[in-house]
Amino acid sequence: MGNVMWGQGAGNKTNSNCHDSSLKAGEDETLVVLHDYPSPDISEPIFRMGEKLRVLSQEGNWWRVRSVQSGSENYIPNNYIAKVYHGWLFEGVVRQKAEELLSLPENRVGSFMIRESTQQRGVYSMSVKHRSIQHYKIFRLENSWYYISPRLTFQCLEEMVNHYSDIKGKDCEDQCVLQHSNRICVITLAESHPILQNGRSIKSINYQISAGCSRLHNRVSGKSKRGGQFLTEFAPLCRITCTDGVEYTIYSCIRGRLLEVNEDILERPELLLGKPSTEGYIAVILPKIEESKTVTNGLLSREEYESVVSKRTKSTQPEPQPEPEPEPC
Template sequence: MGNMMRGVSASDQVNTDPDSSQKGLEDDMLVVLQDYPSCEISEPIYRMGEKLRLVTQEAYWWRVRSVQTGKENYIPNSHVAKVYHGWLFEGVERQKAEELLCLPGNRVGSFLVRESSRERGLYSLSVKHRIVKHYRIFRLDNSWYYISPRLTFQCLEDMINHYSDFADGLCCVLTTPCLSGTTPPSDVTPVAPSVVMRRNFDWRKVDRRQLVSTALESDNTVSYGVRNSIAAYLSFSGSQHSAQMGAERRKKKSKSVYALPESGLANTDYDDDF
């Protein structure tokens, strides 16, 4: 991929792990460039912008694992692009870069570096701003990179780090790699909130002894505040009921005082002015 990173090259490292080749494949990140299969054919298995892990790489069909769902399937290699360091997209054209940067989850400053599909070692920087801006990355004879001739960098990583701190002529500071906001769902199954069931009760049938019990009694079905409220209501309604009963008793009493016995009605004179 050119002089991208400083340090020991892969050819200089001694491979002591027999599974390293498989691990290398597992570490390869892919991004879907277009829905597969097409919506005109059936419901897509993978959609544009989805992140995949490369499981096995064959001539045309690659076995991949979805980062989001964990499901494995095959996809044509023409429908995906390899992604290195999170921001270096292999073989992505200008128009496709714009489509990817315009997907939900990307914000102002989201970016990607795309390597030309026609010639290895030629790169461009695409940045999302009001529109997607593109910058050609040039390379000197000594393999250093630059966008502006006054600033040269030994590797692409140094260039990205610099423009992540300073715009220095770009449309804006680089913020996050393209599609970095797409994260897999948590493996932890969400737990439904616990529901506390209360025993149904008719407050009209509440034992008054419960209303005057202390709040420290944990087995009381009525809270302290509710008990006070109900007690106040019962006291008020009880006083009204007592007053009503008293009025009825007084009414009955007055009737018994002024009622004349049926047996003496014919023989008793009734004075209206009494």
């Protein structure tokens, strides 16, 4: 579907020109197939659900198209397709159909789409493939800026997509959420995160997210833990800069109240490098009671994570080269 956002490689950035009125202007028309056509009950389908099509022409309620995958050309009726802009903005796709499309095997964990409401133009939501399909409402301020988390606003949808593609789309920047029986979740780095690889060292850790937001200024009180900053899955927790100059942003990964950040790693970053799941943790988050059993549903289990890392390692290993045959004397 769209660019990849979670734990995989980000796709190409969108145009940074922030004018929503031009979202659909000047784009080569691309369609996505919503249902197998024709129906398998009638004959062998020409186009399969999820297949991407290039528009050749439109004739009434029919489109003449070329399959991006196979290159075959044919006609398809209007009620079997949805328009796609920029590879991520889908027009006329309802929530259930979004789940069907994102669940197709060719869509990796992290694939996403922005859906424009079928009832109201200019109203959008985001659907993301984690272990299950998650949906997020995109809110709009009076000044027309957009946000998912109220602490982070964007002038246009392209800017939002670029941001979330960057934060969740860098290869191997894996994080770990450790949930305890009392609901609290400890956020830290997974052992495959590049910060923990190849003997790297940390130059600085900064909990100052923006000019007006610091995770250090988090005040929690009472048994109900009131006052903690509320975080969404995409909320940044801190920025870590390695001695080689590369900076990494660490995210909350789950929804909930920020209980604390680990100030010890500010003075002793070696704790994060050596003991990321214990003394070197990054933050502690408390999900809502009603969400405590489902808050990690969109994340990989330990077994799934190990499988992903194993496949990733194999894919990056060079193929063995045949030994040269000995030359005759």
